[in-house]
Amino acid sequence: MEKMSRAAVLLAPGKMETQSFPVSSPQKGAAVCRVLLAGICGTDKHSYRGETLQYKGTANEIDLPFPIIQGHENVMIIEEIDPEGSRHLEFDGAVLKPGDRVTLCPDVVCGTCYYCKNFPNYPWCEHLQFSYGNMRSCNDAHRLYGGFSEYIYIEPGTRLYKIPDELPDEMAVFTEVMCVTWTPDKAKEFNSFSLEGFNFGDTIVVQGAGPLGIAHIIKARMMGAGKIIATDISDYKLDLARQFGADIVLNVNRTTEAERIERVMQETRGLGADLAVECVGRPYVVPEGLKMLRKAGMYLEPGNFVDCGETGLNIHEICSKNLRIIGMSNHSHNGYRPCMEMMLREKNRFPWQKLISHRFRLDDTEKAIQTSMTDESMKVVIAP
Numbered sequence: 001m002e003k004m005s006r007a008a009v010l011l012a013p014g015k016m017e018t019q020s021f022p023v024s025s026p027q028k029g030a031a032v033c034r035v036l037l038a039g040i041c042g043t044d045k046h047s048y049r050g051e052t053l054q055y056k057g058t059a060n061e062i063d064l065p066f067p068i069i070q071g072h073e074n075v076m077i078i079e080e081i082d083p084e085g086s087r088h089l090e091f092d093g094a095v096l097k098p099g100d101r102v103t104l105c106p107d108v109v110c111g112t113c114y115y116c117k118n119f120p121n122y123p124w125c126e127h128l129q130f131s132y133g134n135m136r137s138c139n140d141a142h143r144l145y146g147g148f149s150e151y152i153y154i155e156p157g158t159r160l161y162k163i164p165d166e167l168p169d170e171m172a173v174f175t176e177v178m179c180v181t182w183t184p185d186k187a188k189e190f191n192s193f194s195l196e197g198f199n200f201g202d203t204i205v206v207q208g209a210g211p212l213g214i215a216h217i218i219k220a221r222m223m224g225a226g227k228i229i230a231t232d233i234s235d236y237k238l239d240l241a242r243q244f245g246a247d248i249v250l251n252v253n254r255t256t257e258a259e260r261i262e263r264v265m266q267e268t269r270g271l272g273a274d275l276a277v278e279c280v281g282r283p284y285v286v287p288e289g290l291k292m293l294r295k296a297g298m299y300l301e302p303g304n305f306v307d308c309g310e311t312g313l314n315i316h317e318i319c320s321k322n323l324r325i326i327g328m329s330n331h332s333h334n335g336y337r338p339c340m341e342m343m344l345r346e347k348n349r350f351p352w353q354k355l356i357s358h359r360f361r362l363d364d365t366e367k368a369i370q371t372s373m374t375d376e377s378m379k380v381v382i383a384p
């Protein structure tokens with residue numbers, strides 16, 4: 001009998017239902033995986049809300065091709081794999097076999113365009129083939145391209161990463177989010193210029209203490225940050241921010257912008273923060289972040305991955321303070337193994353188990369997404 005997979009299908013923004021799909025046998029270079037755990041990303045929430053425009057202004061500009069199966073932060077186990085896939089799908093060279101646990105980089109690139117050849121550490125491909133959980137409709141080809149599903153079809157050219165045996169699913173599911181913290185690494189490259197970039201002991205403001213904000217707090221702490229200041233509207237999230245290494249937390253609902261900027265000035269001897277990173281995913285927080293920076297400070301922008309519109313900026317302030325703004329779409333795809341090894345090494349240093357606030361079954365995916373949009377949630381996961 002043909003094997004079937006149930007999956008949560010986003011038919012249109014705000015409209016989700018569980019459907020069944022046949023599971024294809026893996027073709028040359030491909031694999032089929034069973035999903036163990038799939039995290040809900042900020043992008044999934046944006047798509048659910050109808051904010052569906054991505055990669056605007058690039059060759060990959062796309063308005064999501066509904067219906068889609070979401071889910072790109074996936075912990076999976078290999079069910080079936082073609083011999084060629086078993087030799088080529090694992091990014092760090094491991095030979096894969098059924099039963100191996102893996103995670104994936106959602107972006108499948110062409111490998112031949114200008115960016116693939118010249119900037120091999122970022123999936124900035126001009127001809128992005130597709131992105132799991134996001135950019136391919138479940139009407140296409142092998143249909144199962146998202147993690148909110150029992151099974152997922154892995155196409156040739158996908159980058160899989162073998163999960164170390166000792167790393168539990170509940171930590172491995174955080175790998176992709178950790179990889180999105182390559183913004184401070186980029187900032188580090190700039191410290192060869194005097195006073196710029198990320199230097200040991202620097203003060204960093206993290207706007208937004210959801211999973212991406214917490215990941216940045218972890219990363220900044222390990223990279224030698226001095227004071228870490230986190231802002232959010234949720235006391236629950238700010239409390240977690242503290243537990244993961246933030247020194248100062250500011251609730252945006254109980255302080256004014258002027259008070260928050262003043263506090264940053266007090267904490268930095270009147271200079272301003274060295275760095276600020278936007279992890280809210282809303283354009284309107286950017287002007288405040290820029291005001292918190294010192295002269296020649298650096299603003300990191302990984303949060304607005306989805307087009308959420310514009311914001312008013314006084315460009316003179318960028319000029320008058322010699323600010324540098326670094327955008328980062330996606331993440332460094334060679335960061336997966338290092339991030340998993342880091343989590344293993346730092347298992348006892350951070351309260352990783354607190355990152356997953358809710359766990360839902362596949363049939364409750366819509367409820368899971370709605371829960372992930374509340375103030376009292378951190379990483380929400382689907383266990384199909």
Ligand SMILES: [Zn+2]
Nearest residue numbers: 041042043072
């Ligand atoms: Zn994501």
Ligand SMILES: [Zn+2]
Nearest residue numbers: 110113116125
């Ligand atoms: Zn390319």
